Amino acid sequence: MSPAALPPDIVVLERGWLSSNNILLLGSEQTALVDSGYGTHAALTLSLVQAQLASRPLDLLINTHLHSDHCGGNATLQATYPALRTHIPPGLAPAVRAWDEEALSYTPTGQFCPRFSYQQLLTPGHTIHLGGRDWEIHAAPGHDPDSVILFQPELRILISADALWGNGFGVVFPEIEGTSAFHEVGQTLDLIESLRPSLVIPGHGPVLHDVQGALDYARQRLDLFTTDPVRHARYAAKVLLKFKLLELQQITLRDLRLWARATSYFSLLQSRHFAGVNFENWLDDLIQDLIRSGAAQAVDIAGEPGLLNH
Numbered sequence: 001m002s003p004a005a006l007p008p009d010i011v012v013l014e015r016g017w018l019s020s021n022n023i024l025l026l027g028s029e030q031t032a033l034v035d036s037g038y039g040t041h042a043a044l045t046l047s048l049v050q051a052q053l054a055s056r057p058l059d060l061l062i063n064t065h066l067h068s069d070h071c072g073g074n075a076t077l078q079a080t081y082p083a084l085r086t087h088i089p090p091g092l093a094p095a096v097r098a099w100d101e102e103a104l105s106y107t108p109t110g111q112f113c114p115r116f117s118y119q120q121l122l123t124p125g126h127t128i129h130l131g132g133r134d135w136e137i138h139a140a141p142g143h144d145p146d147s148v149i150l151f152q153p154e155l156r157i158l159i160s161a162d163a164l165w166g167n168g169f170g171v172v173f174p175e176i177e178g179t180s181a182f183h184e185v186g187q188t189l190d191l192i193e194s195l196r197p198s199l200v201i202p203g204h205g206p207v208l209h210d211v212q213g214a215l216d217y218a219r220q221r222l223d224l225f226t227t228d229p230v231r232h233a234r235y236a237a238k239v240l241l242k243f244k245l246l247e248l249q250q251i252t253l254r255d256l257r258l259w260a261r262a263t264s265y266f267s268l269l270q271s272r273h274f275a276g277v278n279f280e281n282w283l284d285d286l287i288q289d290l291i292r293s294g295a296a297q298a299v300d301i302a303g304e305p306g307l308l309n310h
């Protein structure tokens, strides 16, 4: 059996880990984009979208969830396409209206997202017409309590956001705040399996053709985290550090320590899971881990010790 392929009206702009993938749905009557990447990449996101749309406008913008790497291009797209209608999951709608950067996670993660507005909600259980096709909206809590995933039942294509990747799933953010959510991650993986997608467009990384393989791997990782939550806490802290490094490309250790000190998720993770270790030592140990694994390189920045993204 030949592997399922994407039809030409569904275009995946595969980005990196700082920016989420962007998925363009091109109908004859309507165009839609799912997720818009990180704020520092907004100009690139716009040019990638414009290159696909040519002279057509973008009609709908959909955010699977409101993490900074999924909606950082919203403001630029809204300014470029004045008639654009933006749809977000309902959970954080009041926070978007008030632009509450604490509730939106931008302050506690030490990330940034240009302010945007929305017009409509993506209500789980409903269907939305995107491009030329109907997509089911499913709640997908776990990585983010308010995330949705989108399923196209005729083609059996799933847009999985950060609920399922080729190498697991995104950091389970509620766990950082002390809210148990590993169980929800498992339920969302069960939901994905029950939809029997023929292929999955994840929030990061290439399109998944071996969906069962990805689910099996994700469940293995979930088991590891569930039996050893400290392992997840350590992973979450390293992801936040690596994300900052991806954003800045290089930073002195002094500035990185200052940033981590001011970023509340680090103090939360440290006090909850590593309370016996001094904060600076804990951070330095994480940094050494990033260097050892090849995710960062130790460098001199104008005579000061620093880190280079690698």
Ligand SMILES: [Zn+2]
Pocket: 065, 067, 070, 143, 144, 162, 170
């Ligand atoms: Zn996310």
